[in-house]
Amino acid sequence: MALTLGRLIQSLGWSYLGPPTLLDLPYRGVSIDSRGECKDRIFVAIKGERHDGHSFVFQAREKGSPLALVEREMEVPCVLVPRTLEAFQSLASFLLDLWSPTVVGITGSSGKTTTKDLIAALLKRRFKVHKTVGNYNNLVGLPYTVANMAPGTQVAVLEMGTNAPGEIARLGTIARPHIGVLTNVGRAHLGPLGGMEGVRKAKGELLEGIRPGGLLVYNADDPSCCQLAVSFPRTLSFGLEDGDIRAGDPHLEGREGRWLAVFTVTVSGESMEMALSVPGIHHVYNALAATAVALELGLSLEEIRETLATFEGPKRRMAFRWWRGVLILDDAYNANPDSTWWALKTLVSLPAKRRLALLGSMLELGDEAPYWHRWVGREAVALGVNWVGTLGEEGR
Secondary structure, three states: OOOEHHHHHHHHOOEEEOOHHHHHOEOOOEEOOOOOOOOOOEEEOOEOOOOEHHHHHHHHHHOOOOEEEEOOOOOOOEEEOOOHHHHHHHHHHHHHHHHOOEEEEEEOOOOHHHHHHHHHHHHOOOOOEEEOOOOOOOOOHHHHHHHOOOOOOOEEEEEOOOOOOOHHHHHHHHHOOOEEEEOOOOOOOHHHHOHHHHHHHHHHHHHHHOOOOOEEEEEOOOHHHHHHHOOOOOEEEEEOOOOOEEEEEEEEEEEOOEEEEEEEEEEOOEEEEEEEOOOOOHHHHHHHHHHHHHHHOOOOHHHHHHHHOOOOOOOOOOEEEEEOOEEEEEEOOOOOHHHHHHHHHHHHHOOOOEEEEEEEOOOOOHHHHHHHHHHHHHHHHHHOOOEEEEEOOOOO
């Protein structure tokens, strides 16, 4: 039976103000930005730091939104709630309960987006998959991802980010993942989270949200991950040095004009060589995390091998290109010291006479930001990068 607006409103106990005829319309997802797609979607008026969504309700209405989720009565058909963000999050939880996909929740200091995309690419071989678009991974982005999930989705692959204590815990109560993936615990969001101990605690909140009987997939080469996982009932670990799923002899190879990360996966006594089409030894960790999830959900190593060989990574995240004999690393998206170091390490491992690193600012490092930006500069020189170009004020 199709989900109607009336059934949705009744199930969530919302107060509806509008004509009864609208209640028979099918639910078609949500919009949180009146500049984007609004037709047939509920417009959620969220109060942000810079804008109040209530100011754009009429614009969304003009673009075809039949209904607005608001905190104050307006002259359009609307659902009136005390706090739209909390109602939005409740909507996401309701849809996950209603459509019952297997939920994979991913967090970590780096590698979340690539791991999310790898998992989705693998699982699409067998399942109808819905994944986080880009890095819509916060208390607004995750509900938005879920709210626009199609009925019949079998697996929801959800990225879970944080820049404040308690945020991943809240995301966990919304998503309630069957499988939680912890990529690593590193030097990201040091300022908002209160240093490395705060980062470790924040990432550990993932474990609180995993459903009873669920699985924790974690990085066995990361001491903080191991510390968090030690008492969790059901785990599957991965790593280069240790883990249930291991990658042996990771190295870069040039094949057919492309640089690949080549490694041998060993799990339960079975081994197979893999070639990941995204260069960088650190991406092997992301591939191992995705492999763990895929194996848990029934894929074979051969299916995994075929998919990794054709995978394309996120744009502007460690992309390489040539320009007039110079090998350019484009890693301009917001990063952190650890992921940036790995990107530089990959750059200097590729054969080239001249190398340029184009780097973005590393945000939310707090009072330590100047130190870590200078540290990256020194590391680039020490590794042998010829030029470094920066985007953003922090990197100057």
